[in-house]
Amino acid sequence: MAGFNDHFHAFCNFGVSGPVAGGKKKTITDKNVTKMFKDCKLYGKHLTSTDTDIAFSKYKTQGSKELTLDQLQALMKEVAVKYKKDHKLGSVDEAYDKMVSEVCTHGPGLHHTTGMSITGDVEHMTDTTLYTGSHRERFDESGHGRGAEGRVDIVSTSGYVENYRGEGTYDKTH
Structure with missing residues (x-):
């Protein structure tokens, strides 16, 4: 069960920021329970x-939005009945043990995050020689930015009419 405790705390602290960040959280939210079941591939038909x-609503304490480790284990024992049907296992205890072993072999993962472009088609977006219109005025001939000179229209206060x-x-x- 030590491996299960470690993975439980990893899922508890996934996506947490603020004063409880740094792996100190001991309870798991509904969102992270769903993430745990998805990442460990426990969901089925x-x-x-x-x-x-x-x-989750059944096992959380009144007024709380999170589960402790014992409450999560009770939740997993309840849903093990349906997990047993999905995986055609012999008993509910066998299904629960398999769910625990799946959680112990998977950790929280990052899914659908933005990665680097593998096509390499981003060079044309940063090539300043291809810029047109007002964007062209923001860079000099060597491609370096002109700063405020390229972004801001400087108003002449000489008293003459524009142009x-x-x-x-x-x-x-005279």
């Missing part, structure tokens, strides 16, 4: 997440 949600080409030539002609 007869045992569904609805069954674990109902059993007047003869600025500074009045004194020369």
